[in-house]
Amino acid sequence: MVPFHRVFCNMQTLTVKPYAQPPERPATLADVAREAGVSVATVSRVLNSKLAVPITPETEQRIRDAAERLMYRPNAIARALATRRTYTAALFTQEMTDPHFAQMLGPVEDELRKRGYRLAVCTDAEGLLSEGRVDGAILLADPTNEAQGFGRLPIPTVFVWSARVPLPNCVTWDDVAGAALAVGHLAAHGHRAIVGLFGDYPDDGTTPDKVAGYRAAISAVPGSAGPIEWRGQLSSDQFENGFLLTRQALEAGREWTAIFARNDFLALGALRALRHAGIKVPDEVSIVGYNDTVIARIADPAMSSVLTPIAEAGALAAASLVDAIERRSHAVSGITLPVRLTERKSCAAPAHRG
């Protein structure tokens, strides 16, 4: 038997053309049936390519013609009510305009489309809580945070988030390892006094993991100067905050040679402050950012940055979500993807200073 989503796609294909003239009242299946002189059941069958039940080629043609003539377009809502399937998956995130998030949008949509599903991006949980709107959801949220109430959604769900260990129903990567990777990279270049630029951050985001990874890695480098953490909010804008924090630190003297920032905006702010102070990157100070966004790529010098596998994670999440939906199961096994480091021009050996 043809899987339903194929059928669905076929139907879409059949009917996807825009109206020549928007009709007063959209044609319904019943209209087509009347026009073709058959029953709605038959119309439904041919328009859905439900050819398991064979149909006389001649009636089939009559029906297709009628549909065409009436500019029939299926009503997605009615169909969804009858089938209990919307063939759309939700992608929930609070950060729709974040460049990090942007990296996963394309892959998720592709993967979904490939399987006959549509994507609905939503920023409020309401869309997920009322019944029937979507068949499943990808959540950019912390699966261990009970407070969000995402744990008990009535639809299959897969999280995409950072975690130290594989979690069920979650595609993860390890930000602790990511931060450590950055520090390790800097250490390998010979840096011993590496600041952690964290700015201000909530307790429930991904930053605590990065802080932890930073600390652990710092204490693991031989001859390390120990953690040097820059915190605080001098501006509500990340870029600005990175700039201000760095400038402030610079005024207090400089006994560090490298900066690891928890995201690329902060890193770019630091880069800017350094340049304005006449300090050369990477000759005098090295920097590594986080998330490997467009910001890192277009910085000058282009910044090395920790690449979280959010794009692959999204694709994987989409694939497993559809799989869960079609298996009628809420369970999808967790998987952890490795983080990497994209090397660019912002790291070098520390300068010898007198």
Place this chain on the structure above:
Amino acid sequence: MVPFHRVFCNMQTLTVKPYAQPPERPATLADVAREAGVSVATVSRVLNSKLAVPITPETEQRIRDAAERLMYRPNAIARALATRRTYTAALFTQEMTDPHFAQMLGPVEDELRKRGYRLAVCTDAEGLLSEGRVDGAILLADPTNEAQGFGRLPIPTVFVWSARVPLPNCVTWDDVAGAALAVGHLAAHGHRAIVGLFGDYPDDGTTPDKVAGYRAAISAVPGSAGPIEWRGQLSSDQFENGFLLTRQALEAGREWTAIFARNDFLALGALRALRHAGIKVPDEVSIVGYNDTVIARIADPAMSSVLTPIAEAGALAAASLVDAIERRSHAVSGITLPVRLTERKSCAAPAHRG
């Protein structure tokens, strides 16, 4: 009478809490009715705060309790089928990850939510073509481009796009004027040889307008050196292309003193190339970008950029769309918003050269 969307919101509020335990089969209105010992009509009425028809406080309480007990959540699909209203509006765009687009997302969503509507972002027209999914749509597309087939959608629709004159069902700004504004700004600083950095672009985007505006403005400045247009694609990446084009032009000699780019990515590429060539911005060359995205803000020096009113346009579009939906009319009057210029640090008087 309470407007329906308020009612809708109330209902959402009532039922928004997540399941303690996701039920085997979600409770329906009928379940609640049975549990409370009343009819579905009554349940529907109280859960929708349809208190135009008064209801005994006691039965009301019985119903609310029953709903609570059964963890009832309305089925959005069934409701939509019955009311022929989904209370969601679509935002169609091809450029979901573009920073220019990002500027309108928040305002659109806010405006919609304020009116009791939900936002569905979509990149494929299919979502708009199948009946019933959304009540209306905001289209980031050229309303004069018939080929896209958006002209004849069965739902109320408002475009957001650049146009020289107000168009019906469209919130516009004028990119011709925007480009002219940039050129005028540069000219006011004393520049006479102003290049237009256009790179490569399709015939059907907004760029042709910018080119036209650039040319018109150039020819209007007294003593102008005439248009100097940089075209071509040295890289598929805009930033890279701006860089490469500028570097190439630099090698051929420099008899211009300012650059106007059709977007901030291109402008940043030019800025980079200039710096790498040791040319100071704005001391030796001035630059103005377009769209006033985050890119312009975080450039060094921060770049002046033409600000298109896409955020206000989005908000306005959302407001008029909802209005059209509730008026059951497809007509919304067009409006043109002014473009402005955000001044930063990338413009100055041209250097005197020997």
Place this chain on the structure above:
DNA sequence: CTGAAAGCGCTAACAG
């Protein structure tokens, strides 16, 4: 090979 009919879960007259 085709049709009749029973829903999907909810809303909205219309009676009482």
Place this chain on the structure above:
DNA sequence: CTGTTAGCGCTTTCAG
């Protein structure tokens, strides 16, 4: 104040 009853447009047994 509350219940009955048609639908909304489509899918899907189950008969024929």
